[in-house]
Amino acid sequence: MTYSILILGGTAEAKALAAQLATSPDYQILLSLAGRTKAPAEQPVPVRIGGFGGPEGLADFMRDNGIDLLIDATHPFAARISRNAAEAAVAAGIDIMALRRPAWSRQKGDRWQDVADIPAAVQALDIAPRRVFLTLGRQELLPFEVMKQHRYLVRSVDPVEPPLQLPHVTYITARGPFSEWDEIQLLEKHGIDLIVSKNSGGAASAAKIAAARRLGIKVVLIERPRLPDVPSARSVEELAGMARHWKLSRRKRGE
Numbered sequence: 001m002t003y004s005i006l007i008l009g010g011t012a013e014a015k016a017l018a019a020q021l022a023t024s025p026d027y028q029i030l031l032s033l034a035g036r037t038k039a040p041a042e043q044p045v046p047v048r049i050g051g052f053g054g055p056e057g058l059a060d061f062m063r064d065n066g067i068d069l070l071i072d073a074t075h076p077f078a079a080r081i082s083r084n085a086a087e088a089a090v091a092a093g094i095d096i097m098a099l100r101r102p103a104w105s106r107q108k109g110d111r112w113q114d115v116a117d118i119p120a121a122v123q124a125l126d127i128a129p130r131r132v133f134l135t136l137g138r139q140e141l142l143p144f145e146v147m148k149q150h151r152y153l154v155r156s157v158d159p160v161e162p163p164l165q166l167p168h169v170t171y172i173t174a175r176g177p178f179s180e181w182d183e184i185q186l187l188e189k190h191g192i193d194l195i196v197s198k199n200s201g202g203a204a205s206a207a208k209i210a211a212a213r214r215l216g217i218k219v220v221l222i223e224r225p226r227l228p229d230v231p232s233a234r235s236v237e238e239l240a241g242m243a244r245h246w247k248l249s250r251r252k253r254g255e
């Protein structure tokens, strides 16, 4: 018996999870990406790209494609798709589990200012001119256009187009993960004295936080949105274990 699994991805963990589950002949995996990046990272399993059209569209997609298990492995700040996933799973009567990586927690030497959301992060910059490293997505960058007194460094996977309406911005395009050493070099090269980041958690983007700690740089850290309460795991390995248990209990029930 083969089980069809739809993984909602767009993260390094989703890719690693897909690779791990694909080693079992019991699963047929389809990975879904939103299609935000122009040249998405190569994936170890078949991929579909683009939105489903809300929770109803996702429920229909799963019914039409005989999906047995939905795994939400999206980014912790991708709250809408996580809510859609929880709702669609109930509507279609399909089991769901989620990969919810822990948030970063404060360590000795961290100079964090926790803020609730992007507007609060913008307000936190209402100060004398500084050199600010913005590690955010394009839509999240736009609200910073009101704070014109700062010099910004913006790093993104694809170029920021059109450019921001700001007088002093340096753009770099790069895809993580980055090492702590790389991040220290970058922060020093650009004389950064403030970082704005989401509290994404996980290893892939933690190096900038470690580098800030090392250099004593302040971080304005945006707290996570609330996510729906579904069965979840904190790591790829833990989620692969949950999927294995799920498979065995389905087998036991003869499903």
Ligand SMILES: NC(=O)c1ccc[n+]([C@@H]2O[C@H](COP(=O)([O-])OP(=O)(O)OC[C@H]3O[C@@H](n4cnc5c(N)ncnc54)[C@H](OP(=O)(O)O)[C@@H]3O)[C@@H](O)[C@H]2O)c1
Pocket: 008, 009, 010, 011, 032, 033, 034, 036, 049, 050, 051, 052, 053, 054, 055, 057, 058, 073, 074, 075, 077, 078, 079, 080, 081, 082, 084, 137, 198
């Ligand atoms: N937000 C971040 O900081 C961040 C960082 C790194 C990676 N990502 C990844 O980038 C993607 C988009 O993030 P977002 O914050 O824009 O999401 P979002 O606000 O939660 O979702 C907006 C819409 O995009 C579509 N969508 C999102 N993820 C999808 C997926 N994996 N497959 C198919 N459709 C998807 C859905 O459209 P429909 O309603 O039409 O289905 C959803 O309603 C996600 O896959 C996420 O994992 C996000």
